[in-house]
Amino acid sequence: MTLHFNAFVMNTGSHIQHGQWRHPDARQADFNDIDLWLDLARTLERGLFDAVFFADVVGLYGPADAPWDVNVREGLQIPSNDPSVLLAALAVHTEHLGLAFTSNVMQQHPFNFARTVSTLDHISRGRVAWNIVTGTQENAARNFGLDRLTAHDDRYAWADEYVDVTYKLWEGSWDDGALLRDRERGVFSDPARIHKIHHRGPRYRVEGPHLPSPSAQRTPVLFQAGASGAGKAFAAAHAEAVFIAAPTPEVAAEGIRETRALAEANGRRPGDVKFFQGISFVIGSTEAEARRKEAELDAYASPDGFLTHMNFGIRPDGTPYPPDTPLRDVETNSSHSILDWLRRSVTDREPVVADLAALVSRRARIVGTPEQIADRLEDWQRAGVDGVNVVNWRLPDSYTEVVDHLLPVLRDRGLAQREYAPGTLRRKLFGTDLVNDRHPAARYRNAFKDA
Numbered sequence: 001m002t003l004h005f006n007a008f009v010m011n012t013g014s015h016i017q018h019g020q021w022r023h024p025d026a027r028q029a030d031f032n033d034i035d036l037w038l039d040l041a042r043t044l045e046r047g048l049f050d051a052v053f054f055a056d057v058v059g060l061y062g063p064a065d066a067p068w069d070v071n072v073r074e075g076l077q078i079p080s081n082d083p084s085v086l087l088a089a090l091a092v093h094t095e096h097l098g099l100a101f102t103s104n105v106m107q108q109h110p111f112n113f114a115r116t117v118s119t120l121d122h123i124s125r126g127r128v129a130w131n132i133v134t135g136t137q138e139n140a141a142r143n144f145g146l147d148r149l150t151a152h153d154d155r156y157a158w159a160d161e162y163v164d165v166t167y168k169l170w171e172g173s174w175d176d177g178a179l180l181r182d183r184e185r186g187v188f189s190d191p192a193r194i195h196k197i198h199h200r201g202p203r204y205r206v207e208g209p210h211l212p213s214p215s216a217q218r219t220p221v222l223f224q225a226g227a228s229g230a231g232k233a234f235a236a237a238h239a240e241a242v243f244i245a246a247p248t249p250e251v252a253a254e255g256i257r258e259t260r261a262l263a264e265a266n267g268r269r270p271g272d273v274k275f276f277q278g279i280s281f282v283i284g285s286t287e288a289e290a291r292r293k294e295a296e297l298d299a300y301a302s303p304d305g306f307l308t309h310m311n312f313g314i315r316p317d318g319t320p321y322p323p324d325t326p327l328r329d330v331e332t333n334s335s336h337s338i339l340d341w342l343r344r345s346v347t348d349r350e351p352v353v354a355d356l357a358a359l360v361s362r363r364a365r366i367v368g369t370p371e372q373i374a375d376r377l378e379d380w381q382r383a384g385v386d387g388v389n390v391v392n393w394r395l396p397d398s399y400t401e402v403v404d405h406l407l408p409v410l411r412d413r414g415l416a417q418r419e420y421a422p423g424t425l426r427r428k429l430f431g432t433d434l435v436n437d438r439h440p441a442a443r444y445r446n447a448f449k450d451a
């Protein structure tokens with residue numbers, strides 16, 4: 001069985017591996033330059049990567065009203081650009097690469113968001129995926145008119161309604177064959193086959209109809225990241241691909257089993273949800289060379305950047321936790337799953353706040369020769385992982401190395417695909433263009449006939 005590979009990137013200078021942008025070979029500081037992304041997309045397509053996957057945030061990390069000079073100094077996801085606009089450019093310069101991007105339910109009204117996605121799916125001929133996130137940033141909440149970040153589980157309830165609106169627009173508003181473009185009769189579209197959706201929920205009222213005609217996938221491939229109790233329930237209901245960052249294959253296996261069981265309880269099948277583990281690779285032609293490269297990478301790591309990104313060292317009121325505070329005593333309205341994964345990455349003692357930066361920078365890293373890395377990837381695969389979100393150190397080198405040195409070895413072992421399957425991203429991943437009948441979006445097909 002082959003694994004899937006996504007390149008996990010962000011339209012910014014310092015996404016995850018903070019400090020690396022300073023390296024003379026790193027090009028991520030040039031993220032405003034479209035050539036960086038076009039070159040990268042071509043490299044990924046040459047390596048038969050399944051998708052480029054853009055993370056995104058719509059505010060600063062840190063408690064409300066906290067100083068944010070570290071964020072700016074580190075380039076910690078500021079400055080940053082809108083990934084959905086960039087994807088339109090990448091779409092016309094690629095043929096097979098999946099184009100996944102993150103959008104927080106807070107940041108766009110679902111009517112407009114659904115329209116953006118349909119447009120991108122048309123432009124890319126069906127290669128778009130949406131990573132549904134509920135956000136973790138107080139500042140982002142204030143950018144969209146809220147006083148506070150909505151409470152953790154309530155954010156998922158918000159997401160439930162948000163996706164419901166988009167499903168109605170994508171799946172229910174236009175019947176197949178509604179777009180006629182009949183020159184003879186002078187009928188562009190068939191009024192009997194286009195429907196208003198009349199959504200009225202706690203947060204949104206959307207009349208419809210959807211303005212774009214159906215794109216190749218209608219609903220984009222649905223990614224989700226966030227694996228708290230509420231996060232797993234949301235994934236089990238909606239996600240087709242879940243992004244995890246578990247510390248070990250064993251911890252991943254536990255979460256995957258649980259989420260798949262929940263998906264089955266929702267009438268879905270275990271294989272309806274694919275799991276992608278975030279991993280960064282340090283590849284050497286010998287183990288010693290890989291270790292040398294690792295030491296060089298670590299020398300560039302910025303503890304300040306990691307700490308500020310993770311939020312967990314600071315109390316909700318903005319005061320820092322004492323460095324010896326056990327992680328189990330840290331309270332957060334941010335990502336419960338990331339905190340839990342960091343805690344569980346240390347097995348011989350309870351980690352404390354002072355450990356955070358090192359834990360974050362070292363997590364899910366595989367160092368070694370391509371053959372050694374292949375062995376470790378087989379462990380992840382046995383745990384139920386379907387694919388890898390390759391976390392980069394440096395653009396574009398981290399991906400060029402994977403394409404030139406790791407993927408050929410994986411291909412020889414049958415762990416990586418040898419060619420692209422034709423068609424849409426969903427067809428490549430699941431064999432069908434549209435969400436399957438077991439997915440909640442499918443219930444809106446032909447649902448608005450009489451509306």
Ligand SMILES: Cc1cc2nc3c(=O)[nH]c(=O)nc-3n(C[C@H](O)[C@H](O)[C@H](O)COP(=O)(O)O)c2cc1C
Pocket residue numbers: 054055056057058102104132133134135136225226227228229230231232243244245278334335336337338
């Ligand atoms: C691996 C991973 C990647 C994430 N990427 C993003 C992101 O790019 N943008 C964002 O706003 N939130 C991101 N999140 C936050 C989640 O969407 C979610 O809001 C948060 O983790 C809280 O949910 P949880 O407690 O269920 O994890 C990510 C979370 C995880 C675990």
